[in-house]
Amino acid sequence: MKFFSTFCLTTMIVVTFCIVSNSEAGEWLGFCTESSKNMLDSCKFGAQDDYWLAIAKCNNIPNAEKRSTCKSNAEEDLTSMTQECQDQFEVRLEICDGLGEKAYNPIIKPADFVDVINNQFFPLKPGTTFIYEGTTEKGKEHIEVNVTHNTKKILGVTCIEVRDTVTVDGALLEDTLDWYAQDKEGNVWYFGENSREFEDGLIVSLEGSWIAGVDRAKPGIIMKANPQVGDLYRQEFSLDVAEDMAKVLRLNASVTVPYGSSTHFTNCLKTKEFTPLEPDALEYKFYAKDIGNIRTVDVATGDHVDLIDILTE
Numbered sequence: 001m002k003f004f005s006t007f008c009l010t011t012m013i014v015v016t017f018c019i020v021s022n023s024e025a026g027e028w029l030g031f032c033t034e035s036s037k038n039m040l041d042s043c044k045f046g047a048q049d050d051y052w053l054a055i056a057k058c059n060n061i062p063n064a065e066k067r068s069t070c071k072s073n074a075e076e077d078l079t080s081m082t083q084e085c086q087d088q089f090e091v092r093l094e095i096c097d098g099l100g101e102k103a104y105n106p107i108i109k110p111a112d113f114v115d116v117i118n119n120q121f122f123p124l125k126p127g128t129t130f131i132y133e134g135t136t137e138k139g140k141e142h143i144e145v146n147v148t149h150n151t152k153k154i155l156g157v158t159c160i161e162v163r164d165t166v167t168v169d170g171a172l173l174e175d176t177l178d179w180y181a182q183d184k185e186g187n188v189w190y191f192g193e194n195s196r197e198f199e200d201g202l203i204v205s206l207e208g209s210w211i212a213g214v215d216r217a218k219p220g221i222i223m224k225a226n227p228q229v230g231d232l233y234r235q236e237f238s239l240d241v242a243e244d245m246a247k248v249l250r251l252n253a254s255v256t257v258p259y260g261s262s263t264h265f266t267n268c269l270k271t272k273e274f275t276p277l278e279p280d281a282l283e284y285k286f287y288a289k290d291i292g293n294i295r296t297v298d299v300a301t302g303d304h305v306d307l308i309d310i311l312t313e
Helices: 002-024 031-058 064-099
Strands: 128-136 139-154 157-168 171-182 188-199 202-205 218-223 232-234 245-257 263-274 282-288 292-298 304-312
Touching: 031 064, 064 232, 128 292, 139 171, 139 188, 157 188, 218 232, 245 282, 245 292, 245 304
Parallel strands: none
Antiparallel strands: 128 139, 128 304, 139 157, 157 171, 171 188, 188 202, 188 218, 232 245, 245 263, 263 282, 282 292, 292 304
């Protein structure tokens, strides 16, 4: 125990020295870029941690050939993960270029929020259920977004609770609770989510769950009051958990979806939505005035999920 304590103290001194040394050397590049570099280091250390754990497990395989294959697979995984860390870093740097170097720290005052969400592109009236369907690589996808009468107070703000369920070929894949609130200017803020993923009827992951104010997570804007082409904004902020971004591409998009008897919408808002956590994932979303999201497109595959019905109590 004495040796371990001495080692930890030495390590802490070295790390502190490096931080001061970098600062004194003028290498600090701004909060956003520094944070991005921190996340790159964290990701690479995590990849190394997974690698050595895998190697330890490989060393307990009696068969030499299988042991060698196990180690080769671990090395391939390390290479792949290290590249993904770099890809995430590149996306984060692009975000810094767009947003600037200021630390992300939205000031949330409960008095600045209202009791309803009536944003023209993101209205959420309790008792309303939006139903979406589409065929994806996974199968026939069915999504129900129910604006409940439940509320949850987060950072002192009363948020409306929305339940979002996703089924593929009839099997439940996701069941999520989202919390939103609108400020006096009309911006709709996203305060967190409780995300559950299912497989064969069992919960297999809570990945992506976060609540503003917990573990330094912060709310983001899911929809601006007056979006303009070129706007780039954070929709959520919980590092390495939830980092969705959006950029406004158009305000005059036209979309036809099978809502009702196939409805054609004009003057739709089109956004590009992405996250550094999945560098290859990119979606286009279309929003119609006084309705909300009517289509989501996976840019890589071209698959899309469309609004087919709106139910009200």
